[in-house]
Amino acid sequence: MTTPLTPPDTTRGRRGGLREQHKARTRAAIRAAAMELFAQQGYAGTTVEEIAARAEVSHTTFFRYFQSKEQVVIADDLDDQRTAALAAIPPGLGHFDLIRHLITTHYRIAVADEWASSTRRQQLIHDEPLLRTAYQLESDRAISAITDFFAAYTGLRVDDLRLRVFIAAVSGVVFHIADTIVDPTDERNLSTLLEAVDLLESGLPL
Known part of the structure; x- marks a missing residue:
């Protein structure tokens, strides 16, 4: 049957x-x-x-x-997309190429989202002290998460001084430049961020 x-x-x-x-x-x-x-x-x-x-x-x-x-x-609802992007990163990248990959991927995820790339939202965060403080806390959490990811990817310990200095240098430069962005959808912002990474890799020439 x-x-x-x-x-x-x-x-x-x-x-x-x-x-x-x-x-x-x-x-x-x-x-x-x-x-x-x-x-x-x-x-x-x-x-x-x-x-x-x-x-x-x-x-x-x-x-x-x-x-x-x-x-x-402050919240942008993009955590799932960022997590998927991290999981899709190919193995074997050098630490500067990995940073370039992360910056490019995260920037394009944000630009593709209407809320994350809103100039009104960006200006409000910039103008309001309470929002700037909240945004800084979110940035600190993001840096901690990237440090954990880098440690797992490279095989270094999270407290390795080389890793801590590298992440601090890159994040300091990237967040400083990002803080000056007026129009998040302007593709030239990404070029500037990647150029800053190039300068770090080349030893900060003047």
């Missing part, structure tokens, strides 16, 4: 997809409401309650999507 075939359950995938779409729409609505209010009454003068009301969500829902008012602006 032939066992009847059971059709695949596609409803679970559809439900999961719809949930993700709903989450994305809600996050976008909260961000849009926040940016409208920041433009109207300033960042410091805007409360979480006002953002939630403008986005037509509850105070509880706001904190389900963002840990704080700062994170509405």
Whole structure:
């Protein structure tokens, strides 16, 4: 007797997809409401309650999507893409070529995202002291994560002085240049960042 075939359950995938779409729409609505209010009454003068009301969500829902008012602006939702990009890096690159690969990949991931590459977002982070502080904390966490990745990739210990000095030098230069970027979508920014890495590799000639 032939066992009847059971059709695949596609409803679970559809439900999961719809949930993700709903989450994305809600996050976008909260961000849009926040940016409208920041433009109207300033960042410091805007409360979480006002953002939630403008986005037509509850105070509880706001904190389900963002840990704080700062994170509405700072978070960019690109961690999964960055993780996938790290996993796809081929083995055997030298440390400067690895840095170039990371800068190029991460820059293009950000540029392709409307929120991450928003000039309004960039200007707000630059102008608001609280956001600059929050952004610096995020940058410090990113540097720590890159250090861990470099250690695993190169086989060096995380506390190896050579690795620490290399990461500190590169990140200092890269973040300094990135801080002057006005239009994140301008491809010339990437060329400048890579040229800075070239100068570091060549011994900082003047």
